[in-house]
Amino acid sequence: MEVKTSSVMGFLGPFLILVLAFYFIPVILTVILSFTSMDYKLSWDFTGFTNFEHFLTQSLTYKVLLTTFVYVALTLIFNVGIAFLLALMTTYFTTHENTAMFFRAIWLLPRLTPVVVYCLLWMWIFEPTQYGLFNTILSLFGKSSSIDWFSSYPMGVIVFANGFIGASFGMVTFSSAIKSISRDYIWSAQVDGAGDWQIIKRIIIPMIKWEIMYIFIWQTLSLLNSYVYILILTDGGPLHETEVWSLYAYHKAFKYMEFGNGAALSLFLVIIGIIFTFISWKIFGFRKMMGQEVSR
Amino acid sequence: MRVLLDNITKIFGKVVAVNDLTLEVEDGKLVVLLGPSGCGKSTTLLMIAGIYRPTEGKIWFGDNVVNDLPPKDRKIGLVFQSYALYPHMTVFENIAFPLRLKRENKKEIDKKVKKISEFLEIGELLDRKPIQLSGGQQQRVAVARALVKSPDILLLDEPLSNLDAKLRVVMRTELKKMQMRLGITTIFVTHDQSEAMTVADKIAVIKNGVLQQYSSPDELYDIPKNLFVATFVGSPPMNIIEGSLSFKDGNLFFLNPDVRFELPEDMKVVLKQERNTEEVLFGVRPEDVNISYERSGSQDSTSWLVDMIEMMGRELLVTLSREKTMLKTIVDREHVPSIGEKVNVEFTGKVFLFDKYSGKNLLCEE
Ligand SMILES: Nc1ncnc2c1ncn2[C@@H]1O[C@H](COP(=O)(O)OP(=O)(O)O)[C@@H](O)[C@H]1O
């Protein structure tokens, strides 16, 4: 059927404008901004690569880079690993659907909670005095002195807080993916001699490979870019221990009003994100997925 | 391996899927579980496979009760209607899967996969992924995967139902030939009575989880134990006519306002005098209903109206009616009646009588 270009644009137009206004233009602005020395005076003074040279020569930048890597890697264990385990527990290992639903619903609760309330909860859990949840639990086991979690294990605090809320997304995606695997496959494998571990490794994981890829990439990108929980819980402290890249950029821009510097840092993050996504596609064989019909 | 189901019951919540089923499958035989969809065939098969545990009763393989044996230790091969070929593995990997899990060495695996794939004529497909195969090829691969570990028992759940009609007829003969060559005890589930009749040594007819009859295909056809079996087996299905019995002048008649039929001598022996005027269902298979066209004078009162003619290839299926009674008959194409024509009817073959309420075949003693 012949379709006129004008009518196509008529349908796509409104959406394209939205994409342009809210996705594309911010990226362009970030790029332009990162080549200026814009500060609280908000003037566009182009300074070439000065911003990039600046952050490349600062040792804090490398510390932040390392912190970001550790934070993303550890939280991914929750967001992908624990999420997968939770999905398995509530599908493959639980035949009673209502029990599974109840359990999944509990894990989803933090998603419905306002961020500040959720963070308050974790502040109580990690409260350094004996009234904090973890310290109370420790004292039950006979430990008398309280631990100051925020100064002793700041990375642990932000990984837990982000991991617990992040895992629910993967859990929901993975459990619906596992549930859509026909029972015939599992039964066939059982008859063929596979135990639980082999069924998980050789049947379930290969069959939900694309969902795993999706969650892995999506979570990595969102962890690289999100800093709200960290901002509220530790604000990057103590002594930059939990200062991740996006928070670093935020601080530069909105704490020190160095918008040019902040934009340069953000641009770097965007580039890392793009490179990471391409590498992941290669590893998971994204091309092949697009070429094949996924059958279950 | 002989399989014995000993008073097996399976209950899911409130649904009784299988109800007190007792069945013996002799070593080396092919037994079909036949029944309409939802009657409990798959559940029975999955209990034999060890996927489901019977709520009650025992399952014997040879001299051992296997209720507590997990599927992998039962030495069975299983083929589903969906084939359940793992889409991420090649045909070779699919067939080799059970052997790999047993940690057999690579050479041995190669040898066995090669042997079974030659036996099933799928040697050229080993490098393909399941999605690149036709339905018939997928079916063979699934059978190869089930047989490669030389199981004692082969379980097939509607293995042919996903194939097109023509291939289905070819494959059922192939499956039967293969089963006879290997001499493997096989339990075959289907809802298709003609498929069951062609492949089975014995057929177990199941309705609502209850075994109706367990006998050879011939016996099932000739001596159905009840109305359900009689109408389920045979295509087109048996004609059933309501009426009553009546003794007159030493002869036994089936009577209804439209039909008056003198029952054969041997039936009279089985059915005692007391059965006089009892309400019964009278059954006659369409192939045993003969029609004739000559009008012999006063015979007009016995004539039937031709209502409908359906083409069935070599033959025609003709529907006749008379007041309240309908009758289907098979007519060969040399004598095509026309719609609206009046014909005479004669029952030439075996006829059946069933109890109107219990559906029991009145000629079966028990
Ligand atoms: N896992 C299950 N949970 C609950 N009910 C089931 C389950 N499996 C089967 N049933 C019920 O048991 C009955 C028999 O099912 P099934 O054995 O699959 O029939 P068939 O294979 O003869 O079509 C059906 O009423 C079905 O709904």
Ligand SMILES: [Mg+2]
């Ligand atoms: Mg079934």
